[in-house]
Amino acid sequence: SQQGEEDPQALSIQEGENATMNCSYKTSINNLQWYRQNSGRGLVHLILIRSNEREKHSGRLRVTLDTSKKSSSLLITASRAADTASYFCATHSIIQGAQKLVFGQGTRLTINP
Amino acid sequence: DTGVSQDPRHKITKRGQNVTFRCDPISEHNRLYWYRQTLGQGPEFLTYFQNEAQLEKSRLLSDRFSAERPKGSFSTLEIQRTEQGDSAMYLCASSSLDRGSYEQYFGPGTRLTVT
Numbered sequence: 001s002q003q004g005e006e007d008p009q010a011l012s013i014q015e016g017e018n019a020t021m022n023c024s025y026k027t028s029i030n031n032l033q034w035y036r037q038n039s040g041r042g043l044v045h046l047i048l049i050r051s052n053e054r055e056k057h058s059g060r061l062r063v064t065l066d067t068s069k070k071s072s073s074l075l076i077t078a079s080r081a082a083d084t085a086s087y088f089c090a091t092h093s094i095i096q097g098a099q100k101l102v103f104g105q106g107t108r109l110t111i112n113p
Numbered sequence: 114d115t116g117v118s119q120d121p122r123h124k125i126t127k128r129g130q131n132v133t134f135r136c137d138p139i140s141e142h143n144r145l146y147w148y149r150q151t152l153g154q155g156p157e158f159l160t161y162f163q164n165e166a167q168l169e170k171s172r173l174l175s176d177r178f179s180a181e182r183p184k185g186s187f188s189t190l191e192i193q194r195t196e197q198g199d200s201a202m203y204l205c206a207s208s209s210l211d212r213g214s215y216e217q218y219f220g221p222g223t224r225l226t227v228t
Contacts (some may be wrong), residue, residue: 030215031215033215033216035219040202040222040224041221041222042117042204042219042220042221042222043156043204043206043219044219045216045217045218045219048215048216088155088156090155092215099144099146099161099163099168099169099208100146100158100161100169100171101146101156101158101217102158103148103155103156103157104155105153105154105155106153106154106155
């Protein structure tokens, strides 16, 4: 079963605007990861944040983690048409199993030129 | 190309037939994972290998599903007596054993359609 829930399920913005996606989860985690998936393709790892970290940056990506609220957010700044994709959060937890990732349902992001 | 590869990319089969998918992980990765993804959903974990040992299986993996990784390199996923509910994208991923390296690298997937 899915652990994470992404919000919103779909997001459409204009190129150049910032996009924010949220993820909530249920169990204790070791780390939380964000992946991108272009239509009909495999997933690409974007960024990983550990349970003892609160914020992490990578290029135009900013991820926050609030373990007290069991939530994370992904911010994409200065969006581009090429950012159009589905974005998934995935949690890694010893409780869930030694190595598997548990994915949310994803946010479909559309960047309009 | 040194990424994860999967074969075939697409498979159409009739209900009741058996199908087998192959995954070739990144060469230095000793962990290999299979996930299933249906339309509009996130991937769901099926099974995981460390080298040739199958260490974890999901309850989703019914007795019609079997996965192998005989020499700790490539892996196969077989579905026997396919059902329409098996139609999905089957994703393979690999990762390194290095401590703290939890990122998984995904292949392009095999899309299965059962008619």
